[in-house]
Amino acid sequence: MFYTHPTASVVTTPEAVINAAAPKLTLEEEIYALSLVDLVGESLGPDVGAVVAGDVITDPQGLMRVLMQFASSGQGQELLAQVCDLPTALEVGLGRALE
Secondary structure (H helix, E strand, O other): OOOOOOOOOOOOOHHHHHHHHOOOOOHHHHHHHHHHHHHHHHHHOHHHHHHHHOOOOOOHHHHHHHHHHHHHOOHHHHHHHHHHHHHHHHHHHHHHHHO
């Protein structure tokens, strides 16, 4: 026995889809996000910063360099550990800055 679900078509604009997927940020949220991207770029290098910033479309070579470094060297584990430790380091740093 097969059960079919009724389907509905939704007509919308690309802008509405983008706003639903990634709502607009407040000024404070934008500054915070840019600060995090800058921190990652300074801490882990400009290629990783470009990947975190979402610049993969304009700088695909940066992504490839990051992936090659991760895959081919012993630094891959170190890079992964740094990325995993980044939220804790941010929390500690921001806590000190707010004191």
